[in-house]
Amino acid sequence: MKLLVCIKQVPDLESRFKPNSEGVWYNETDLAFRMNEYDEYAVEQAVQLREKMGDGCELTVLSIGPDRVVEAIKKSLAMGCDNAVHVQDSAASSKDPWQIASIISAYAKDKGFDVIFTGMQSQDRGSAQVGVTVAEQLGIACTTTVVGFVYDNGTITARRELEGGIKAAVKLNTPALVTCQLGLNIPRYPTLPNIMKAKKKEIVAIPVADLLNEAPLAATTSFHPPAKKGGGIVLEGDVGELVDKVIAILKDKTAVLR
Amino acid sequence: MNFELSQDHKVLQSAVRDFVEKEIKPIAIKIDEDHMIPDALVVKMAEMGFLGSYFPEEYGGAGLDMLSYAIVVEEVSKACGSSGVLISAHTSLCSGPIYTFGTEEQKKKWLPALNTGEKIGCFMLTEPNAGSDAGGTMTMYRREGDEYVINGSKTFITNGGYLGTAVLFASHDRSLKHKGISAFIVDLQSPGVTILKNENKMGIRGSYTTAFALDDLRIPAENLLGVEGKGFNVAMDTLNGGRIGIASQALGIAEGAFERALAYSKERKQFDQAICEFQAIQFKLADMWTSIETSKLLTYRAACLKDAKKSYTMESAMCKMHASETATFVTKEAMQIHGGYGYIADYEVERMYRDAKITEIYEGTNEVQRVVISKLLLS
Ligand SMILES: Cc1cc2nc3c(=O)[nH]c(=O)nc-3n(C[C@H](O)[C@H](O)[C@H](O)COP(=O)(O)OP(=O)(O)OC[C@H]3O[C@@H](n4cnc5c(N)ncnc54)[C@H](O)[C@@H]3O)c2cc1C
Ligand SMILES: Cc1cc2nc3c(=O)[nH]c(=O)nc-3n(C[C@H](O)[C@H](O)[C@H](O)COP(=O)(O)OP(=O)(O)OC[C@H]3O[C@@H](n4cnc5c(N)ncnc54)[C@H](O)[C@@H]3O)c2cc1C
Numbered sequence: 001m002k003l004l005v006c007i008k009q010v011p012d013l014e015s016r017f018k019p020n021s022e023g024v025w026y027n028e029t030d031l032a033f034r035m036n037e038y039d040e041y042a043v044e045q046a047v048q049l050r051e052k053m054g055d056g057c058e059l060t061v062l063s064i065g066p067d068r069v070v071e072a073i074k075k076s077l078a079m080g081c082d083n084a085v086h087v088q089d090s091a092a093s094s095k096d097p098w099q100i101a102s103i104i105s106a107y108a109k110d111k112g113f114d115v116i117f118t119g120m121q122s123q124d125r126g127s128a129q130v131g132v133t134v135a136e137q138l139g140i141a142c143t144t145t146v147v148g149f150v151y152d153n154g155t156i157t158a159r160r161e162l163e164g165g166i167k168a169a170v171k172l173n174t175p176a177l178v179t180c181q182l183g184l185n186i187p188r189y190p191t192l193p194n195i196m197k198a199k200k201k202e203i204v205a206i207p208v209a210d211l212l213n214e215a216p217l218a219a220t221t222s223f224h225p226p227a228k229k230g231g232g233i234v235l236e237g238d239v240g241e242l243v244d245k246v247i248a249i250l251k252d253k254t255a256v257l258r
Numbered sequence: 259m260n261f262e263l264s265q266d267h268k269v270l271q272s273a274v275r276d277f278v279e280k281e282i283k284p285i286a287i288k289i290d291e292d293h294m295i296p297d298a299l300v301v302k303m304a305e306m307g308f309l310g311s312y313f314p315e316e317y318g319g320a321g322l323d324m325l326s327y328a329i330v331v332e333e334v335s336k337a338c339g340s341s342g343v344l345i346s347a348h349t350s351l352c353s354g355p356i357y358t359f360g361t362e363e364q365k366k367k368w369l370p371a372l373n374t375g376e377k378i379g380c381f382m383l384t385e386p387n388a389g390s391d392a393g394g395t396m397t398m399y400r401r402e403g404d405e406y407v408i409n410g411s412k413t414f415i416t417n418g419g420y421l422g423t424a425v426l427f428a429s430h431d432r433s434l435k436h437k438g439i440s441a442f443i444v445d446l447q448s449p450g451v452t453i454l455k456n457e458n459k460m461g462i463r464g465s466y467t468t469a470f471a472l473d474d475l476r477i478p479a480e481n482l483l484g485v486e487g488k489g490f491n492v493a494m495d496t497l498n499g500g501r502i503g504i505a506s507q508a509l510g511i512a513e514g515a516f517e518r519a520l521a522y523s524k525e526r527k528q529f530d531q532a533i534c535e536f537q538a539i540q541f542k543l544a545d546m547w548t549s550i551e552t553s554k555l556l557t558y559r560a561a562c563l564k565d566a567k568k569s570y571t572m573e574s575a576m577c578k579m580h581a582s583e584t585a586t587f588v589t590k591e592a593m594q595i596h597g598g599y600g601y602i603a604d605y606e607v608e609r610m611y612r613d614a615k616i617t618e619i620y621e622g623t624n625e626v627q628r629v630v631i632s633k634l635l636l637s
Pocket of ligand 1: 384389390414415416467621622623625626629
């Protein structure tokens with residue numbers, strides 16, 4: 001059995017973001033990066049399946065990005081992935097979800113992966129498109145927002161999270177791709193002995209040019225932090241005037257009085 | 259020159275950070291109040307490999323290096339100085355000398371249980387009348403057949419309350435001073451070992467500081483560690499390495515207090531502005547951070563020198579001295595920045611202030627570090 005888990009490295013969300021010089025993405029200088037939180041659940045689920053299937057099962061972790069993403073790759077190896085692929089791309093953050101997905105599909109298409117795990121979305125771009133697009137490009141089954149995962153003899157039974165806390169069960173036959181939601185499991189800590197063992201695992205580096213054949217379909221044209229909230233509006237006058245003003249503001253700025 | 263941690267060390271640092279954030283930080287106040295690190299936490303730290311970081315895998319260690327060990331102690335101590343010293347005393351004061359001076363048989367016999375945390379290690383040097391002057395050891399040993407018989411008392415033994423494995427120092431002839439001292443590996447579950455008390459302390463209250471009486475403690479002759487009469491060298495070499503652990507503990511305590519002070523100074527408003535707008539607070543933050551950064555550079559450098567098998571006696575004395583003084587300085591200022599709240603237990607900086615002080619005292623007082631540094635400068 002062959003498994004693939006795709007991970008992304010994202011900035012610590014508590015960072016202060018500034019636009020880059022082109023004004024289309026954030027400036028990476030001084031940001032601390034870590035594994036996308038959704039992907040931690042994906043890695044954990046993949047490792048659990050790997051452990052359940054035992055010898056003869058192989059779990060590969062893949063990440064696209066500059067050299068710093070090797071840190072996230074090493075964490076996945078220390079969590080229990082067998083080997084890794086680093087698609088070297090210093091400009092990964094300027095690619096749209098279609099291109100990112102097509103890079104993954106180009107790598108995966110002739111490898112015969114039985115299950116591919118991804119996070120539901122990334123914490124920075126948040127498109128939630130990469131996983132589903134990979135499945136579409138590879139022509140395999142896919143389900144998203146997975147909060148429960150059972151594999152048995154070629155069939156995945158996934159619990160999906162719907163709006164308002166409602167859950168649904170979905171069955172799909174492998175090969176298949178699942179996108180993982182927060183809370184799917186409890187991601188393990190990489191232990192010191194496993195960090196040591198991970199040093200000996202293979203990380204294959206592939207230049208992105210070898211895998212990228214697609215042009216972007218949707219380019220980001222600007223990036224800006226939310227406008228600073230004003231200090232509020234102080235209304236003055238007698239009660240009748242005040243009410244009129246409030247109603248005017250509510251009509252203008254909100255949907256409650258339309 | 260390269261001042262960046264390697265990618266592998268960064269992976270380790272963030273893994274330890276995540277663990278500490280979830281498993282230790284939430285219970286640090288309770289550890290201090292209860293005077294006790296929960297056994298469950300000791301088990302979890304052992305499972306993470308924190309108790310055998312730099313020993314080879316063949317002895318049950320993680321096979322990492324001294325710098326990794328320093329990072330572990332630092333990160334743990336950011337949240338809890340008691341847990342930090344448990345790791346430090348266990349690793350560098352007990353497993354350390356067994357690994358460095360032990361025979362292959364001794365290493366195979368004692369290290370796996372220590373590295374996996376099945377036994378907690380301690381270092382039994384200090385006595386009521388032999389502190390800085392360890393050459394004044396009064397605990398006596400004599401040979402009887404294929405056993406050594408040990409009598410005396412030991413005090414202030416970190417991790418002593420676990421009654422695990424100890425590296426113990428005793429003399430066979432007081433008139434020989436330090437040349438009469440030998441080192442032994444002791445199973446503290448043996449008859450003849452009595453706990454007199456676990457001390458009630460100002461800080462690191464979760465850590466055991468134990469006084470022992472030793473009455474006709476019999477240990478097999480094979481438990482002699484290193485050469486007979488060379489125990490003082492074992493002690494001094496061990497403390498050289500141990501000081502890197504204490505420097506890391508002190509560094510972590512300082513960083514933990516600094517993080518809180520920085521955040522608090524941005525949140526707290528007085529006179530219609532955040533207190534970080536006052537230059538009085540800004541200058542404190544600048545001094546605190548500069549001390550932390552210099553401590554970190556000294557500590558990591560000493561660890562790297564040990565990893566490179568170069569001489570590091572001066573560097574470990576300097577990092578221990580500087581980082582411990584940084585810890586007392588930074589925690590004091592962090593408390594001041596918190597105003598009255600800094601004095602209240604919930605805000606944690608008062609605990610860090612209490613935890614910091616011991617780092618200037620144990621594993622050689624800072625006066626002793628100055629003796630070591632100046633002696634080397636003048637030799
Ligand atoms: C919480 C705690 C944990 C400890 N853990 C351990 C442990 O695990 N194992 C262990 O063996 N010991 C341990 N110790 C003992 C610790 O290492 C000693 O307390 C320390 O070495 C100082 O010895 P002392 O207390 O006897 O002080 P003293 O040696 O009596 O020192 C008193 C003062 O005199 C100064 N002084 C002494 N000699 C000189 C000199 N030559 N020049 C200048 N000044 C000098 C000292 O710096 C100090 O200021 C621990 C102590 C404490 C409090
Ligand atoms: C044990 C205890 C007993 C107390 N007893 C009493 C009592 O009986 N009655 C009572 O009324 N109060 C009492 N207090 C309150 C005490 O007086 C205040 O805590 C103290 O005045 C500081 O105020 P604060 O804690 O709000 O700190 P803050 O005023 O928030 O100060 C935080 C930090 O900012 C600094 N700072 C603030 N303003 C400036 C400035 N303009 N320039 C430079 N630095 C500045 C402060 O020096 C401090 O370092 C007590 C407090 C404690 C802890």
